[in-house]
Amino acid sequence: MKKWFAVIGDPIAQSMSPTMHEAWLQQNEVDASYIPIHVPRGTVEEAVRSLKTLGCSGWNVTVPHKEAIIPYLDEIDPLAEAMQAVNTVVVKEGRLHGYNTDGVGFVASLRETFPEVEADAEILIVGAGGAAKGISYALCRDGFRNMTIANRTYETAEQLSDQLNASAMTLSEAEQQLAQFDIIVQTTSVGMVHSQEGSPLDVSRLKRGTIVADIIYNPLQTELMKQAKALGGKTMNGIGMFVHQGAIAFQHWLDIQPDTEQMTARIRQQLG
Template sequence: MKKWYAVIGDPIAHSLSPYMHETWFKENGVDAAYIPVHVEPAELEKSFSALKTLGVSGFNITLPHKEAILPLLDRLDDTASIMGAVNTVAFDGGQYIGYNTDGDGFVQSLFAAPVSLSEKVLVIGAGGAARGIAFALKRAGFSDVSIANRTFRRAEELAQDVSGTAITLQQAEKELGQYGVIIQTTSVGLSKDQALPISMENIKPGSIAADIIYNPLETPFLLKAKEQGCMTLNGVGMFVYQGAIAFEKWTGIKPDTEKMKESITNKLGGQYVNK
């Protein structure tokens, strides 16, 4: 029976995961399919039950389900359990097992830029992606990580979990110049007409401004950071690297990430140049 995989989220139409994984299946001679599935929050449990009934071999999870999916899975790997968020599920040994590849995917993309572990890091947001990234940053050796979120309580919870520092968005705006790396993890920016997650007036020229969104390639956050003289890092690298980790878990094959980064960027009408 032909295996099939999926990505679930709300919204989901913007996702290029189907293109990426279908391409890798073809390049590596894997007889499998990959489809997008729009799942609203209220329908998550019912939709997951349907996926299992239809025999899904694995799936990716995007906003807003990365934390809500946890109690529905049979088991979590250590990383997902510690992070409290899942973005990849694999069917193995009769169980649906949750993993988190977001953080490692982001860190791989960040190390492609000239960055020092001594830099102070600000993570904007405290959702599932932010959790994965914050934990991965600490594991990679970044010791000074601050979390800013619209709901301060969630920032406090995440900061406590990763031994970081929680600050308000207002404090983050005021102290933005102290940070060498600023990471935007919220959904603000999926549409070019959306507002900025925080004011960028005090950002330090030469710092790295990263946005995990990859479509559009340049979010309002990145455009403003570039105007302020920052190095910018869009979400293409994270998207491809986290997808490659998931692909390897499903198939045992390491796909071509460099070729895919170029392909995804060209598909979005740009060039893979973060500067």
Template sequence: MKKWFAVIGDPIAHSKSPNMHNTWFEEMNIDATYIPIHVKGDELEKAVAALKTLGVSGWNITIPHKQTIIPFLDELDPIAEKMAAVNTVVVQDGKLKGYNTDGAGFVHSLEEAIGQQKQSEVLIIGSGGAARGIAFALQQYGYHNLTITNRTVSKAEKIVNELGEGRALSIEEAENSLDRFNILIQCTSAGLANTDFKLPLSLEKLQEGAFVADIVYNPLMTPFLLEAEKRKATIINGLGMFVHQGAIAFQHWLGQYPNTNLMIKRLTEELL
């Protein structure tokens, strides 16, 4: 029987996930399809029940449901439980199990771009689900010099306390000490194609040659990355994270890891 998968979110029209997964199904001769479903916050519980009833094999979750979906799942992978955020659901024997592939997807894309830089001083900007996932994944992969900055410092402090290491800074403190960081990771939704944008913090003191990543992939070149490039940083857009988190989800569903290099090339051409 044909398998089907989905991505749910609000908004959802901008997502490239259907294109990516359907291309992989075709490349790998898998009889399956993947569709986008617009789900508002107050419809989430009904949507989960409907997906299960209609026989979905698995689905992805994007903003704003990565944390609020947890009560409607039967089980969490230990990493997702630690992160308190889910972006992938696997349906197995009628049970719904939640995973988080965002953080691992980011680390894969970071190391693909710059190699292993585990001794680096890392600044994570933001304290939402993506920032949490990336912070825990970096720690899991051996990155321990982590600093988190956020406009509401208490939210950054909460993540640091859960990590059991690292430190939290206000935006002003991060700006004043920016030249100490080798890697900056912009983890807020600022810069998405459908949002107004202002820099989450000033890059005036950015270290020349620093690695600056943005988790936003549409547009490929966010204002944050453009500003970092002007200051002679090595920039990393969000497309690699997006593709690798999708590939890890694909592997959870079907036991195979798709071709990420070709997909990054294809999506780059589409988004340019």
């Protein structure tokens, strides 16, 4: 039977995953397809049953199902288990294996863009939600030791930092002490088109040469990135993270490493 893959979420129409994976399937001459499926909140159990019955070989999971899907999987990778979030399911001999490639995708993109980063870099994570969790766990697993989590709700930053042996700050403390950081990672949705505009953090105290990574890629440049660039910061948007999380999922499914450089350029052009 011809293989097929999917992405489930609500909403799903805006997802760029189908275009990306279809292009990779073609480039690698894999006779398979990848389709978006709208799965409303609260219906993930039925969706999983249907995907299994219909012979889906693997799928991506996006908002709001990343946590809700966990009880319906047979195996869960330790990193995804620790994060309590799955974005990739692989079907192997009828069993469902869950992984999380979001944070690992971020780290791959960071290392590709800034190969000079070192494990003792002082990292500030802005936000403490699902995205921050994935990224901070992946950074930790990759050997980064000095992490501070700053969040609008301080208690949430404290909870996440306790799990990771990191420090916690309020956003205003982080703004005051900004010069101590080498890398700033913006993980909230503030600055995204159709979400709130503006910036969650005032970076006017930024040290020149600091890396400022925003996980947003639409717009290509957020207010935070613009402000950082004007002050001599080195910026990166979220396209690389998106492409790498997809590439790692593709490898899990097919054991093929797809091209990430051309894909990143192609998506940048589409959004630009």
